[in-house]
Amino acid sequence: MLVFGLFAVVGAGIGGIGSTVVQRLSNPVVRYRQLLLGIVLPFTLLSYVVFLLLGLGHLIAGGQTGVVGAVLATFAELLAAGLVGLAAYAPAVPGIRSVRDIKLSTSQAVIRMGRYILGITVLVTVVVAPLEAGLSSVAVLALLVAFGIGVQVIAPWFIPLVRSVDTPDDQTTETLNRLRERAGLTVRDVRVLDTEQEGTANVIVRGAPGYRRLFVTNTFLDVFDDEMATALLAVQAGRQEARVRARLIGGLLIALVPVFAALADIGPLWPLVGASLGLLVVTLWVTRRGVRAADDYAAEGVGPDAVADALERYADVHDMEPPRRRLANPFSKSPPLGNRIDRLREQAGE
Structure with missing residues (x-):
């Protein structure tokens, strides 16, 4: 102790x-x-x-x-x-x-x-x-794979256990259904996260295909007008289309394979650890590409300026200056917010 x-x-x-x-x-x-x-x-x-x-x-x-x-x-x-x-x-x-x-x-x-x-x-x-x-290394790896998949499946029910969640009233449900249809976002139901005092205006989608649940914060409902809310929902629809979470979770699980191969004495330790690190970097690069594809999907649906405005408003609500980088962080799963906004503005100008 x-x-x-x-x-x-x-x-x-x-x-x-x-x-x-x-x-x-x-x-x-x-x-x-x-x-x-x-x-x-x-x-x-x-x-x-x-x-x-x-x-x-x-x-x-x-x-x-x-x-x-x-x-x-x-x-x-x-x-x-x-x-x-x-x-x-x-x-x-x-x-x-x-x-x-x-x-x-x-x-x-x-x-x-x-x-x-x-x-x-x-x-x-x-x-x-x-x-x-x-357990053997193969069994442990199989267990981790099952865990990674299982977490995605149970997320719609697990989140309400660890967060304060409410069922939206009829008017809010009707509004969100209308906006997500415009955005092209397909989910089974909607829940509202209580973040009034934190002031976080987030929107996330969790669950397996066939039972995806949309979570929005009450701050999100308060601070975004219909156009900006639709743009942010369209980004989530784009993430579904690009399978961003599948890229990340699947890639991370694949990156573990060389490590477990080393633990099973199938090959030399450090080269396999290096291979695992390389696969991790590739996974995050592929995930960043998915995030950009999601922005493109949203821009095609509601317009690049609308998506850029919504992201700028998101940064403003959270009192932050959108970060920008000349070179991508190889260990980041998303491009900097400022870079995403600039890219959308360039698309609008073109």
Whole structure:
């Protein structure tokens, strides 16, 4: 438990110091995302690896053996790592609230994030716990493939378990149905995510073909007019058409094959690890191409200027300057928002 406390204290320090630095940088909203994804998340994963190596889960589980012991130990280690991440996230909330000028309190943010962490911990435990049973590399890879596919299938039901979700009223449902038909977006039903205090105006589609569910935030409904909402829904329709998530998930699973081949002593370790890294870079490149194809699909349906206006409004709502890069980040799954906007403006000019 001393190690857990040490990681939690260090994590809180990382979050607090990082937040102080980020607030002084340009475009702090984007920098906060980079802080959370580029520093806090890797630190959280590091803590999990340390807890796993030290057998923290078995210590908390009281030394139980068998399937029950494996499940309890895995859950404890994952939850402990999640709490480390939560400790690092909490000090950043006041800074996020300041740069975004939102009303979300630290306690509310921590409770909502804690609920999300608990749900993810339960889900990941289902796939990680069997790994302690001494499965072969082929079996582990098959398990990961099944997990990746299963997550996509159950997402429409899992998200309401970890997020505050409402069924829209009849008028809202009618409006969204009309807009998504204009956008060419096919889903089975719609749910509204409660993000009023966070001020996030997002729209996502989750689920397998035949049962896709559209999630929109109540902020999305409040801040976008019909034309901009249609454009953003058209982008989601384009992502369906280009199979962006399938590109990403399928590519990531394929990128794992060389690593598991190395673990099975089928070939030399480091060349196979290098091949895995190369496949990861290719996967992300293919995914970025899918995002561009989705923008093109939306532009063809509602016009490139309309899509660019909607993306600019999206950035404005989230108080950020659309980032731009001359060279693509090889480890990013999406082109920078500013580059996407510029590309659409060029299409409109042509």
